Amino acid sequence: MKLKYPYAMYDNGVYQGERTSKEWAEMLQVSVHLVRDYAREGRSYKGRYTFKAVREERTDELTHxxxxxxxxxxxxxxxxxxxxxxxxxxxxxxxxxxxxxxxxxxxxxxxxxxxxxxxxxxxxxxxxxxxxxxxxxxxxx
Missing domain, CATH: 2.30.30 (SH3 type barrels.)
Incomplete structure (x- = not known):
C-alpha cells in the first residue's frame, strides 16, 4: 500500500488547499513528478504556484x-x-x-x-x- 502525502498549494502566496501530488498534477495538467520536485526544491511553477509537502508528525519523529x-x-x-x-x-x-x-x-x-x-x-x-x-x-x- 502506497502512502499518500498531501501537498499544500499556494497561488501567488495565497493558500489554495491540500491535495495529493496526483490531484494537483491533474488539475494543472502537469506530471506528478513536477509537483513533488517543486515542493522538495522550494521552487515556484510558472512563477506563480508553490507547493509544500504536508505530513502528519508522528510522536517518534518529534522525539528526534x-x-x-x-x-x-x-x-x-x-x-x-x-x-x-x-x-x-x-x-x-x-x-x-x-x-x-x-x-x-x-x-x-x-x-x-x-x-x-x-x-x-x-x-x-x-x-x-x-x-x-x-x-x-x-x-x-
Missing part, C-alpha cells in the same frame, strides 16, 4: 531533534555512494555491515551475529557516521 547541518543533497550523495558491504561502527562500538539497500532503509548486520539484521533509515546511518567523524576530529585536537 533535527540536525540542521545535514542537507537533502548530503543524504542523496550518501545514499548514492553507500555500497553493500560498507562497514560502520555504532556509538556503542559494535561493528555493522550493510547487507541490503532499500528505497528508504538500509539493512545492517553485525558480523558476529548475521542472523539478526537491523534496519535504519539513511538519515540515521548518515548521522551516526557524521557523529563518529566529529568525535575523531575532536580527539585529535
Amino acid at each position: 531533534s533535527e540536525d540542521p547541518q545535514i542537507t537533502v543533497q548530503d543524504l542523496q550523495e550518501f545514499k548514492r555512494t553507500l555500497k553493500v558491504g560498507s562497514k560502520f561502527v555504532y556509538g556503542d562500538s559494535s561493528k555493522v555491515v550493510v547487507v541490503r539497500k532499500y528505497r528508504n532503509l538500509v539493512e545492517l548486520v553485525r558480523p558476529e551475529d548475521s542472523k539478526r539484521p537491523v534496519t535504519m533509515t539513511y538519515a540515521e546511518l548518515y548521522k551516526q557516521k557524521k557523529n563518529k567523524s566529529k568525535k575523531k576530529l575532536t580527539v585529535g585536537r
